[in-house]
Ligand SMILES: Cc1ncc(COP(=O)(O)OP(=O)(O)O)c(N)n1
Ligand SMILES: Cc1ncsc1CCOP(=O)(O)O
């Protein structure tokens with residue numbers, strides 16, 4: 001059974017390339033993040049061929065299902081469909097929102113990268129996106145060329161958009177609270193979460209940024 005949407009506000013973990021070369025390591029990392037309170041997981045894997053991505057995606061989906069956490073596939077609408085994952089995340093150069101909705105159905109979670117653009121977020125909302133993602137809020141070693149996004153523009157987005165908003169880009173646990181206060185429903189992290197020495201503790205620290213800030 002697929003996980004309910006919207007997921008409770010909180011940490012959105014995105015798998016690290018460094019973990020995708022080793023299934024055991026990847027599953028251990030994700031298991032630790034789930035134990036620390038991860039609310040959403042994205043399988044982002046730009047290194048493996050399709051067959052391996054299908055196998056890793058299936059293993060991640062089983063782990064996420066057991067935890068009641070949605071699994072979203074980055075970039076690849078077809079892989080999301082084949083796996084029966086909860087959704088897909090699409091950037092500017094990935095497939096279209098309309099194509100994803102047609103392939104995955106009305107219940108699928110479809111996230112759209114808006115980078116620093118409110119205009120793109122408005123179009124995504126009007127086109128039936130499930131959430132929009134803004135960033136990079138801070139310099140990101142994972143994606144150094146992501147355009148910079150500001151807290152002020154995030155507040156503006158929160159004031160006018162009526163769908164979940166995700167903040168991404170160089171976000172450590174210490175950097176999360178102002179983003180949550182400005183209206184982010186999800187804080188997405190790769191290095192700050194999966195690069196941490198204690199992944200479960202890092203997930204808890206991100207989750208704490210949402211404490212006392214209202215129900216999902
Ligand atoms: C939650 C979330 N937000 C943004 C992105 C970036 O997507 P994209 O611009 O397509 O870049 P890649 O991740 O594909 O390199 C994301 N993946 N997740
Ligand atoms: C995928 C993506 N899109 C904008 S910044 C980014 C990278 C996020 O990774 P990190 O949390 O390590 O900066």
Ligand SMILES: [Mg+2]
Pocket residue numbers: 074075089090091092094
């Ligand atoms: Mg992409």
